[in-house]
Amino acid sequence: MKLNTPLQLPCGVSLKNRLAKSAMSENMSPKTNAPTKELIRAYERWAEGGTGLLITGNIMIDSQAIGEPGNVIIENETHLEPLKQWANAVKKHNCQLWAQLNHPGRQAIKGISKKIVAPSDIAVKLPGMKAMFVKPKVLSEQEIIDIIERFGNTSAILKKAGFSGVQIHGAHGYLVSQFLSPLANVRTDKWGGSLENRARFVIEIYRNIRSKVGKGFPVGIKINSADFQRGGFTEEESLQVVEMLSNEGMDLIEISGGTYEKPAMMGSKKQSTIEREAYFLDYVEKAKKIVDVPLMLTGGFRTVSVMQQALQNNSLDIVGLARPYSLYPNLANDIFNGNLQKMEVPQPKIGLKMLDSSGFVDIVWHEIHIKRLGQNKKPNPKLSPLWIAYHNTGALLQQIGNIFTGKKKKRGI
Numbered sequence: 467m468k469l470n471t472p473l474q475l476p477c478g479v480s481l482k483n484r485l486a487k488s489a490m491s492e493n494m495s496p497k498t499n500a501p502t503k504e505l506i507r508a509y510e511r512w513a514e515g516g517t518g519l520l521i522t523g524n525i526m527i528d529s530q531a532i533g534e535p536g537n538v539i540i541e542n543e544t545h546l547e548p549l550k551q552w553a554n555a556v557k558k559h560n561c562q563l564w565a566q567l568n569h570p571g572r573q574a575i576k577g578i579s580k581k582i583v584a585p586s587d588i589a590v591k592l593p594g595m596k597a598m599f600v601k602p603k604v605l606s607e608q609e610i611i612d613i614i615e616r617f618g619n620t621s622a623i624l625k626k627a628g629f630s631g632v633q634i635h636g637a638h639g640y641l642v643s644q645f646l647s648p649l650a651n652v653r654t655d656k657w658g659g660s661l662e663n664r665a666r667f668v669i670e671i672y673r674n675i676r677s678k679v680g681k682g683f684p685v686g687i688k689i690n691s692a693d694f695q696r697g698g699f700t701e702e703e704s705l706q707v708v709e710m711l712s713n714e715g716m717d718l719i720e721i722s723g724g725t726y727e728k729p730a731m732m733g734s735k736k737q738s739t740i741e742r743e744a745y746f747l748d749y750v751e752k753a754k755k756i757v758d759v760p761l762m763l764t765g766g767f768r769t770v771s772v773m774q775q776a777l778q779n780n781s782l783d784i785v786g787l788a789r790p791y792s793l794y795p796n797l798a799n800d801i802f803n804g805n806l807q808k809m810e811v812p813q814p815k816i817g818l819k820m821l822d823s824s825g826f827v828d829i830v831w832h833e834i835h836i837k838r839l840g841q842n843k844k845p846n847p848k849l850s851p852l853w854i855a856y857h858n859t860g861a862l863l864q865q866i867g868n869i870f871t872g873k874k875k876k877r878g879i
């Protein structure tokens with residue numbers, strides 16, 4: 467089956483098969499922001515499971531600007547030893563481990579992130595969450611250059627630790643995606659305005675990383691097919707950026723879509739999309755016609771026949787899965803042995819529309835499962851999201867309190 471065939475990337479490195487675990491923020495390192503034993507064990511289990519490529523949950527490049535309090539942060543060599551252990555645990559199974567690098571920009575919560583910065587002073591607009599997402603500070607030219615450097619420096623540290631590659635998080639409304647979006651970026655200097663100017667930030671990040679990791683090291687990106695917001699980054703613009711990145715020498719482009727304001731990456735209510743499974747398939751088919759760079763598509767794949775079909779049609783090169791991995795750690799082996807045809811992945815809800823529709827409940831539920839994998843526990847698809855809320859009420863209340871008082875919070879989940 468094509469799913470179980472290797473793929474050579476432009477840098478010369480080969481992936482052993484066409485299945486990749488897409489990034490899932492693990493949020494498992496609240497005290498030190500270093501990789502923990504449980505985190506490493508979860509990745510070891512996924513690597514034992516036969517997958518060709520594991521992409522980490524977003525790793526922060528600046529301790530002052532973080533997405534969640536338990537993210538791994540790499541801005542110097544302090545965590546080199548646990549990073550080495552993480553890389554070894556995966557690579558001994560002939561599996562690639564790529565670190566997803568992220569800066570949240572304005573999509574950072576007050577009280578968790580000290581520096582809330584963005585291309586322009588336009589806050590994230592989420593009904594009922596105004597207190598969490600404040601107006602960001604506009605980045606100066608020097609600060610933009612500093613962030614670009616950070617992406618490169620963190621990549622060099624990860625390469626030194628033995629990671630097999632890196633992925634720029636250019637999707638889901640975080641800083642790179644904010645620069646691309648005319649809704650978040652209204653700058654009039656060389657970093658805003660025309661598409662060429664809005665794409666300058668991501669291109670410079672790519673060049674900086676490449677200059678520090680060299681030619682033979684895989685560098686990829688996750689990018690939005692569109693923001694799905696009126697006036698936002700469009701499909702047409704995204705296709706042009708994919709072409710620019712391909713010309714730069716990118717090794718793998720992963721397609722997703724949406725932002726916190728419009729979380730398209732977590733699913734669609736459209737019946738046609740639900741039936742077809744893959745959320746952004748139309749887009750990736752268009753991209754495939756204009757670029758040679760390998761393309762990975764993530765979002766919605768659940769059935770092996772649908773994945774196979776997409777590969778056979780040459781619509782994409784790599785099938786990306788996220789939520790199925792928290793319940794099926796052995797999924798690649800099980801698929802290749804013929805023991806798994808369809809993955810059942812519930813969409814947990816607690817009945818509070820604001821939280822359910824934002825994808826927040828879904829994310830916390832899967833984070834708990836990743837933690838269970840790290841504790842060598844079996845997945846439990848019946849785990850109640852209300853149970854999670856009940857057992858973490860103290861931690862949740864503390865988090866909410868800290869948001870309003872501006873203190874860095876501790877996480878108890």
Ligand SMILES: Cc1cc2nc3c(=O)[nH]c(=O)nc-3n(C[C@H](O)[C@H](O)[C@H](O)COP(=O)(O)O)c2cc1C
Nearest residue numbers: 488489490491523524765766787788789829832833
């Ligand atoms: C718990 C959780 C954490 C996530 N964290 C990230 C992340 O750090 N970076 C990212 O690019 N996407 C993240 N995502 C989105 C997934 O990578 C993926 O795009 C989305 O879940 C759709 O794919 P799926 O239908 O296979 O789950 C996360 C999703 C979940 C459920």
